[in-house]
Amino acid sequence: MELQDKVIKLVSEATKIDTANIKANTTFVDDLNLDSLDMVELMMKMEDEFGVEIPEDETENLKSIQDVISYLETKQ
Amino acid sequence: MSAIYPDLENKKILVTGATRGIGKALAISLARQKAHIIFNYRKEGPLVQELIETIKSHGAQASALFFDVNDTEKMTEALTEFVKENGPIEGLVNNAGISKDTLILRQKKEDLDQILETNLTSAIMITTVLARYFLKAQNVSIVNMSSIVGMMGNIAQGAYSASKAGLIGYTKSVAKELASRNIRCNAVCPGFISTEMTENLPEKTQQEYLAHIPMKRFGSVEEVSDLVSFLLSNSSSYITGETFKIDGGMYI
Numbered sequence: 001m002e003l004q005d006k007v008i009k010l011v012s013e014a015t016k017i018d019t020a021n022i023k024a025n026t027t028f029v030d031d032l033n034l035d036s037l038d039m040v041e042l043m044m045k046m047e048d049e050f051g052v053e054i055p056e057d058e059t060e061n062l063k064s065i066q067d068v069i070s071y072l073e074t075k076q
Numbered sequence: 077m078s079a080i081y082p083d084l085e086n087k088k089i090l091v092t093g094a095t096r097g098i099g100k101a102l103a104i105s106l107a108r109q110k111a112h113i114i115f116n117y118r119k120e121g122p123l124v125q126e127l128i129e130t131i132k133s134h135g136a137q138a139s140a141l142f143f144d145v146n147d148t149e150k151m152t153e154a155l156t157e158f159v160k161e162n163g164p165i166e167g168l169v170n171n172a173g174i175s176k177d178t179l180i181l182r183q184k185k186e187d188l189d190q191i192l193e194t195n196l197t198s199a200i201m202i203t204t205v206l207a208r209y210f211l212k213a214q215n216v217s218i219v220n221m222s223s224i225v226g227m228m229g230n231i232a233q234g235a236y237s238a239s240k241a242g243l244i245g246y247t248k249s250v251a252k253e254l255a256s257r258n259i260r261c262n263a264v265c266p267g268f269i270s271t272e273m274t275e276n277l278p279e280k281t282q283q284e285y286l287a288h289i290p291m292k293r294f295g296s297v298e299e300v301s302d303l304v305s306f307l308l309s310n311s312s313s314y315i316t317g318e319t320f321k322i323d324g325g326m327y328i
Binding site: 040 | 253
């Protein structure tokens with residue numbers, strides 16, 4: 001599976017929002033209405049899934065699905 | 077006879093300051109509930125070994141972790157390692173505490189720092205470190221051991237009362253912030269409880285205290301343990317952000 005699909009699937013599972021409604025440019029706060037605690041949980045799931053460590057101050061820059069994908073790519 | 081809460085069985089519960097006083101009684105009481113007790117210790121010695129043996133004699137699991145609650149780095153290391161090996165901690169009792177009574181005008185900054193650090197800062201930092209695992213566990217109860225003095229104040233206990241009142245505020249914030257994740261947080265405020273500490277008080281002082289307690293007796297560590305066990309169990313599943321006095325009516 002492509003990285004993008006994996007990220008979208010994970011976000012979909014975490015938020016119970018259908019994958020059809022999540023695109024690369026979808027933003028977490030404005031589009032998916034996630035609050036800061038949701039974001040923490042989502043990043044923890046990303047860490048588990050992709051075996052990376054996402055530092056607290058980095059999460060502020062991860063506003064969209066694409067941001068996460070780009071970040072993960074730099075880590076791989 | 078204390079109540080038994082079956083859901084506490086095998087629940088991993090961290091109790092700080094469990095080597096003596098209320099903390100010790102609580103650890104033993106939770107051992108009777110067959111919880112997996114995790115406690116920290118600062119010094120190797122017979123007290124630690126004895127507590128492990130006592131917990132095990134009740135058929136419960138015991139994990140002793142070597143860290144001082146005020147050493148954030150060591151505490152983080154020890155707890156992270158524990159969770160990695162054993163899975164999330166599902167209950168936390170911030171019980172470690174000290175008192176150094178002195179009159180307002182004689183308060184030393186270093187004593188104040190030490191009291192706030194041990195009684196308040198350490199509880200906040202332990203909660204901080206464990207919060208990410210609590211989010212994973214999703215059914216967690218935190219109990220902060222405050223004091224009746226945190227609600228009513230007391231002569232010569234300015235710093236102590238400030239630290240204990242601080243815990244009550246923190247308890248409410250944690251409760252609000254994490255309630256949606258089924259993480260509960262409550263505070264317990266014991267009044268006069270018979271421990272080594274109160275037994276050493278002069279007879280006259282004890283009588284003076286009793287005069288202010290409608291129930292005319294000191295509480296027992298078992299009575300406090302019962303309340304904490306209840307708050308850790310699912311029997312209190314709809315209670316969060318609450319502050320419980322257990323003081324024989326002293327502060328009504």
